[in-house]
Amino acid sequence: MERSVLIFDGDCGFCTTAVEFARRRMRIDAEIVPWQFTDLAALGTTRRRAEHEVLWITPDGRVRGGAQAVAVLLIAAGLPWAPLGVIMRIPPFRWIAHGVYRLIANNRHVLPGGTPACSLPASRRP
Numbered sequence: 001m002e003r004s005v006l007i008f009d010g011d012c013g014f015c016t017t018a019v020e021f022a023r024r025r026m027r028i029d030a031e032i033v034p035w036q037f038t039d040l041a042a043l044g045t046t047r048r049r050a051e052h053e054v055l056w057i058t059p060d061g062r063v064r065g066g067a068q069a070v071a072v073l074l075i076a077a078g079l080p081w082a083p084l085g086v087i088m089r090i091p092p093f094r095w096i097a098h099g100v101y102r103l104i105a106n107n108r109h110v111l112p113g114g115t116p117a118c119s120l121p122a123s124r125r126p
Contacts, residue, residue: 006033068088071094
C-alpha cells in the first residue's frame with residue numbers, strides 16, 4: 001500500500017454523508033472506500049470490525065478504528081482539522097471521543113442521512 005485507506009460502511013446513509021463531507025472539505029491523501037468493496041483480509045482487518053467502526057489503515061498496516069480512526073483522519077487533513085485530531089488522541093479527551101463515537105455509531109439509523117437498515121447487521125440488510 002502506498003497511501004492510507006479509510007474504510008467505512010457504504011450501505012449506511014449517515015456514514016456515506018460523513019465521508020462525502022470529508023472529501024469536499026478536507027485535503028485527505030488517502031483512498032476512501034466502503035468496506036463492501038474492499039479486500040479486508042489483505043488490509044489486515046475483518047468484516048466484523050468494519051461493520052462495527054470506521055477504519056484507518058496506514059501503509060505499514062496499522063489499523064485504527066472508531067474515534068481514533070477519525071482522529072488520525074483529522075490529523076492527516078491538516079489545518080484547520082489537525083488540532084482537533086491531536087486533542088482526540090490525548091486522555092481524557094480520547095475517552096470522551098470514544099464515548100461520543102459509540103453513541104453516534106449506535107444511533108446512526110436515526111441521524112440525518114441514516115436509514116433503518118443502518119441499525120441492522122450487514123448480513124440482514126435488504
